[in-house]
Amino acid sequence: MHESVQSVAMIGLGRLGAPIAACLAAGGFRVVGVDLKRETVEAINRRRPPVFEPGLEAMLGRVDDRLTATDDLAGAIRQTDASFVLVPTPSETDGSFSLDYVLAACEEIGEALRDLDRWHLVTIVSTVMPGDTSGAIQHTLERTSGKTCGEGFGLCYSPEFVALGTVIRDYLNPDMLLIGESDPRSGRTLASIYKAVVETDPPVSRMSFVNAEIAKISVNAYVTAKITFANTLAGICERVPGADVDAVTQAIGLDSRIGRKYLKGGIGYGGPCFPRDNAALAHVARAAGAIADFPETVDAVNRQQVDRMTAQALAVIPPQSKIAILGLSYKPQSDVVDESQPVMLAERLAQAGHTVRAFDPAATPANKGYTLCDTQDACLLDAHAVVLATPWPGMAEAVIEQANQKPTIIIDPWRVLIEQTMPAGTTYLPGGRHVVLGDKKTDRIAAVAPPPDDLAAAG
Numbered sequence: 527m528h529e530s531v532q533s534v535a536m537i538g539l540g541r542l543g544a545p546i547a548a549c550l551a552a553g554g555f556r557v558v559g560v561d562l563k564r565e566t567v568e569a570i571n572r573r574r575p576p577v578f579e580p581g582l583e584a585m586l587g588r589v590d591d592r593l594t595a596t597d598d599l600a601g602a603i604r605q606t607d608a609s610f611v612l613v614p615t616p617s618e619t620d621g622s623f624s625l626d627y628v629l630a631a632c633e634e635i636g637e638a639l640r641d642l643d644r645w646h647l648v649t650i651v652s653t654v655m656p657g658d659t660s661g662a663i664q665h666t667l668e669r670t671s672g673k674t675c676g677e678g679f680g681l682c683y684s685p686e687f688v689a690l691g692t693v694i695r696d697y698l699n700p701d702m703l704l705i706g707e708s709d710p711r712s713g714r715t716l717a718s719i720y721k722a723v724v725e726t727d728p729p730v731s732r733m734s735f736v737n738a739e740i741a742k743i744s745v746n747a748y749v750t751a752k753i754t755f756a757n758t759l760a761g762i763c764e765r766v767p768g769a770d771v772d773a774v775t776q777a778i779g780l781d782s783r784i785g786r787k788y789l790k791g792g793i794g795y796g797g798p799c800f801p802r803d804n805a806a807l808a809h810v811a812r813a814a815g816a817i818a819d820f821p822e823t824v825d826a827v828n829r830q831q832v833d834r835m836t837a838q839a840l841a842v843i844p845p846q847s848k849i850a851i852l853g854l855s856y857k858p859q860s861d862v863v864d865e866s867q868p869v870m871l872a873e874r875l876a877q878a879g880h881t882v883r884a885f886d887p888a889a890t891p892a893n894k895g896y897t898l899c900d901t902q903d904a905c906l907l908d909a910h911a912v913v914l915a916t917p918w919p920g921m922a923e924a925v926i927e928q929a930n931q932k933p934t935i936i937i938d939p940w941r942v943l944i945e946q947t948m949p950a951g952t953t954y955l956p957g958g959r960h961v962v963l964g965d966k967k968t969d970r971i972a973a974v975a976p977p978p979d980d981l982a983a984a985g
């Protein structure tokens with residue numbers, strides 16, 4: 527434990543704040559969690575997960591009496607040495623992130639700091655736009671506290687690189703720690719808090735606020751470009767006789783300049799984080815008068831992936847079929863459907879005149895044009911075609927069982943069934959592979975599926 531920081535406040539106990547508060551408390555800090563939502567506060571105090579996150583319940587079982595939750599933000603600041611702000615920063619229509627929640631929290635933090643007779647470290651973890659920490663955030667804290675940043679209190683910007691579904695593992699095993707700091711004491715203190723909790727010994731990059739702000743959205747923009755490159759290869763491999771995207775990406779991933787992570791061609795990236803960060807980087811570039819084409823192109827090509835999947839499906843599924851879509855969340859082990867490609871695919875196939883049923887173990891999107899089923903069996907009942915859109919555990923087996931009972935078209939964008947022997951009568955379409963259907967020995971996909979642009983133009 528760091529000598530000066532024994533207790534921390536976590537402001538915002540949502541998808542990130544709740545698991546991180548639990549990790550800090552399990553790691554030995556006294557943590558006061560703060561949230562506006564009464565049910566979230568009650569859930570934490572009863573050691574129940576307020577959000578869907580694997581492993582959170584177990585982590586809450588390890589916090590003993592070190593974690594309490596309240597809606598009293600000022601009280602939490604008065605009781606603690608450091609605070610983390612993890613409230614939403616929703617995207618605006620121009621691609622930038624709203625600071626409304628962050629500034630509302632900072633107003634209250636600043637007012638509490640005014641009467642505090644000791645130094646306190648405020649760390650913004652929410653993803654904010656370049657310039658925000660040294661701008662509106664610092665100004666708000668200074669105005670409301672009457673103190674000078676870097677003297678009366680410390681300020682850091684330290685975003686997380688954790689993925690939903692693996693928040694706890696990623697938080698405890700980071701590749702690196704990124705810290706934008708108002709002054710050396712603040713950066714040093716935050717680094718010591720992290721080092722007391724994380725299970726590895728990651729490198730710490732300490733820098734100015736603006737560099738940390740740019741670095742955060744750059745990581746996501748770079749990784750999405752990598753995924754989009756894999757998806758571009760998948761689209762090519764589907765049309766080139768004999769080609770297999772996994773053979774290509776596994777080979778090129780061995781080049782250390784490329785690397786194998788996040789190089790799986792699939793259905794396109796979605797979720798509450800990746801899609802918005804390219805839009806944010808493009809906004810930063812445009813606002814600065816720099817070239818914005820790169821992040822804009824990555825975003826546009828990612829959106830074309832649903833066109834690619836829709837074209838592939840429509841090429842093999844007879845008109846007015848019953849289609850089962852398995853998995854609607856943007857990835858397994860999550861209930862999130864923001865920018866979910868499976869949801870978009872379900873809507874597109876329904877628009878094309880098919881009867882579409884969908885099932886997800888956790889997600890419940892407001893469905894447009896398709897039926898949301900309560901069970902996997904109900905979704906699969908009588909289906910002519912199945913799309914394994916987001917392959918949760920157990921789904922692959924259910925699809926094979928279905929195909930054993932009746933001839934089925936199986937569309938498998940992630941190739942989870944690629945090693946399986948398909949039951950007789952199955953039409954199997956893995957994404958990213960060239961497929962010769964039946965005994966025609968023709969390039970069926972290339973011959974039948976219009977390129978995505980034609981499909982989009984056709985409406």
Ligand SMILES: NC(=O)C1=CN([C@@H]2O[C@H](COP(=O)(O)OP(=O)(O)OC[C@H]3O[C@@H](n4cnc5c(N)ncnc54)[C@H](O)[C@@H]3O)[C@@H](O)[C@H]2O)C=CC1
Pocket residue numbers: 537538539540541542543560561562563566599612613614615627630631651652653654685686687688689690798799
């Ligand atoms: N979810 C993710 O995987 C990641 C999220 N982030 C960033 O973290 C931030 C938070 O994201 P999530 O945890 O997903 O959001 P969330 O919406 O799940 O949780 C935010 C929580 O903050 C609470 N809140 C809002 N204003 C408050 C206030 N004044 N005082 C106390 N509580 C308040 C809300 O009630 C809510 O429970 C965003 O900026 C996001 O971009 C960054 C990396 C990963």
Ligand SMILES: O=C(O)[C@H]1O[C@H](OP(=O)(O)OP(=O)(O)OC[C@H]2O[C@@H](n3ccc(=O)[nH]c3=O)[C@H](O)[C@@H]2O)[C@H](O)[C@@H](O)[C@@H]1O
Pocket residue numbers: 686687688689690691746753787788789790791792793794795796797798799800856857
């Ligand atoms: O900034 C954020 O908020 C977070 O965004 C992502 O986290 P997340 O969106 O939760 O989940 P990922 O597991 O990274 O997956 C994102 C999307 O990429 C897709 N993906 C991932 C990997 C891959 O090889 N191919 C691919 O299409 C997934 O299917 C999913 O749609 C980043 O991975 C985190 O590091 C970051 O902190």
